[in-house]
Amino acid sequence: ATLTLDDARTVIAAAEQKATEIGQPMNIAVVDGGGNLVAHVRMDGAWIGSIDIAINKAWTSRAFDLATRDLAENAQPNQQFYGIHASNGGKVMIFAGGIPLSRDGAVVGAVGVSGGTGEQDQAVAEAGAGAF
Amino acid sequence: ATLTLDDARTVIAAAEQKATEIGQPMNIAVVDGGGNLVAHVRMDGAWIGSIDIAINKAWTSRAFDLATRDLAENAQPNQQFYGIHASNGGKVMIFAGGIPLSRDGAVVGAVGVSGGTGEQDQAVAEAGAGAF
Amino acid sequence: ATLTLDDARTVIAAAEQKATEIGQPMNIAVVDGGGNLVAHVRMDGAWIGSIDIAINKAWTSRAFDLATRDLAENAQPNQQFYGIHASNGGKVMIFAGGIPLSRDGAVVGAVGVSGGTGEQDQAVAEAGAGAF
Amino acid sequence: ATLTLDDARTVIAAAEQKATEIGQPMNIAVVDGGGNLVAHVRMDGAWIGSIDIAINKAWTSRAFDLATRDLAENAQPNQQFYGIHASNGGKVMIFAGGIPLSRDGAVVGAVGVSGGTGEQDQAVAEAGAGAF
Numbered sequence: 458a459t460l461t462l463d464d465a466r467t468v469i470a471a472a473e474q475k476a477t478e479i480g481q482p483m484n485i486a487v488v489d490g491g492g493n494l495v496a497h498v499r500m501d502g503a504w505i506g507s508i509d510i511a512i513n514k515a516w517t518s519r520a521f522d523l524a525t526r527d528l529a530e531n532a533q534p535n536q537q538f539y540g541i542h543a544s545n546g547g548k549v550m551i552f553a554g555g556i557p558l559s560r561d562g563a564v565v566g567a568v569g570v571s572g573g574t575g576e577q578d579q580a581v582a583e584a585g586a587g588a589f
Numbered sequence: 590a591t592l593t594l595d596d597a598r599t600v601i602a603a604a605e606q607k608a609t610e611i612g613q614p615m616n617i618a619v620v621d622g623g624g625n626l627v628a629h630v631r632m633d634g635a636w637i638g639s640i641d642i643a644i645n646k647a648w649t650s651r652a653f654d655l656a657t658r659d660l661a662e663n664a665q666p667n668q669q670f671y672g673i674h675a676s677n678g679g680k681v682m683i684f685a686g687g688i689p690l691s692r693d694g695a696v697v698g699a700v701g702v703s704g705g706t707g708e709q710d711q712a713v714a715e716a717g718a719g720a721f
Numbered sequence: 722a723t724l725t726l727d728d729a730r731t732v733i734a735a736a737e738q739k740a741t742e743i744g745q746p747m748n749i750a751v752v753d754g755g756g757n758l759v760a761h762v763r764m765d766g767a768w769i770g771s772i773d774i775a776i777n778k779a780w781t782s783r784a785f786d787l788a789t790r791d792l793a794e795n796a797q798p799n800q801q802f803y804g805i806h807a808s809n810g811g812k813v814m815i816f817a818g819g820i821p822l823s824r825d826g827a828v829v830g831a832v833g834v835s836g837g838t839g840e841q842d843q844a845v846a847e848a849g850a851g852a853f
Numbered sequence: 854a855t856l857t858l859d860d861a862r863t864v865i866a867a868a869e870q871k872a873t874e875i876g877q878p879m880n881i882a883v884v885d886g887g888g889n890l891v892a893h894v895r896m897d898g899a900w901i902g903s904i905d906i907a908i909n910k911a912w913t914s915r916a917f918d919l920a921t922r923d924l925a926e927n928a929q930p931n932q933q934f935y936g937i938h939a940s941n942g943g944k945v946m947i948f949a950g951g952i953p954l955s956r957d958g959a960v961v962g963a964v965g966v967s968g969g970t971g972e973q974d975q976a977v978a979e980a981g982a983g984a985f
Binding site: 504505506507509510513529532533534542543547549550551552553574575576 | 623624649651652653654666667669670671672673675676677678679681
């Protein structure tokens with residue numbers, strides 16, 4: 458029950474294909490069960506400001522074992538986790554695009570995507586996670 | 590399709606003239622296509638707290654290829670990029686004053702302005718970008 | 722004269738093959754001309770402490786257009802750049818494993834490798850750079 | 854007894870001319886009496902890793918009212934200020950290229966130069982300071 462570089466490449470390939478289909482270049486990152494980066498790619502033309510965001514969406518998803526989209530709801534003003542984005546040295550990303558990767562019922566990593574709208578990031582991350 | 594120090598000086602000169610016209614001293618910064626600083630000036634009397642903001646508005650505009658004013662809308666609570674200001678080590682500026690600089694259809698840098706109201710910063714940045 | 726994701730993958734594949742040959746798993750990273758990450762892989766079993774080092778060796782090589790091994794000599798106590806490792810927020814790596822990538826006589830990026838001895842990191846980075 | 858943007862431009866112009874003479878593009882920065890950035894330029898082709906170094910050499914020179922070259926001697930292993938480069942969030946630069954700017958007997962700012970050898974940086978900084 459672990460995540461290998463081969464796994465990361467499978468996830469990234471599927472995400473990349475989806476990004477190409479929707480015509481939006483993306484940053485795609487995969488972390489392992491320790492939240493540590495396994496692989497990252499920036500597609501040609503993708504935002505340089507999204508490198509950090511993709512990597513940290515993946516980290517956040519594994520750090521809390523949830524989709525960053527779901528964290529978003531609880532991290533808005535007046536909600537129970539408002540302010541969490543300031544924790545962990547600013548690594549907590551609270552918007553859509555990070556999804557946990559599970560195997561045998563356990564989260565063993567996560568994928569993070571950044572480079573488009575929240576909907577696009579989410580769709581590309583789902584395509585990646587679906588290939589795992 | 591690149592941005593030189595001469596280009597940066599042209600942008601800064603136009604921005605500076607606008608700032609003088611409206612009577613508000615400003616920090617003005619220009620970054621290149623990699624988001625790296627090419628030139629910065631702080632006009633006499635401009636806020637020292639705006640040095641970092643001007644430089645990072647320019648960085649943000651290039652990092653996401655958009656005007657920071659437009660990013661602002663999507664970065665408010667309950668919007669799709671709420672929390673993005675915590676990413677990239679706190680370099681993402683989500684209020685008006687940063688504008689991409691394009692040449693031959695490609696973004697090759699950006700200008701960032703800080704020192705007045707959002708409207709003033711935007712007007713000065715537009716004057717700078719207009720000279721490019 | 723630029724560096725694409727395909728280029729980065731070519732460099733990483735050659736570096737990875739060399740790492741496999743010498744039996745030492747590595748972190749391998751490629752940055753573009755702006756010093757921004759294009760791709761990163763951590764081979765199975767490679768040190769997690771080397772993720773940051775590989776990425777920052779690549780950054781350093783592009784930031785100063787030299788091999789990090791050569792910077793090392795000048796960054797020792799009593800040498801002309803002693804203390805440079807504290808600059809740039811701690812991103813300057815002053816030991817072997819980072820090599821610039823040039824095209825048409827201009828540096829357009831760099832590769833950074835970390836995970837073994839200095840000699841091993843250097844050999845793997847050279848294999849990567851050689852494929853560019 | 855203060856330092857204006859006009860002063861900073863005079864210093865930068867003289868430094869730039871010297872850098873052109875010796876054929877080495879440089880980052881040149883000027884800070885005021887508060888150690889805060891007044892102006893910065895990166896000459897075409899100058900290292901992107903030297904942006905931070907030039908700005909912080911200027912800061913360091915004003916922060917301690919001395920040339921960074923002189924600080925270097927005391928900051929080596931076994932000397933009285935060894936370790937000072939780790940203070941102030943890594944902003945203390947302990948190698949040649951930063952020089953205080955004085956007026957009427959008081960230090961009112963500093964110039965910092967980075968982009969070549971220690972000797973070149975020092976020569977360009979001296980040319981800049983000489984014009985003040």
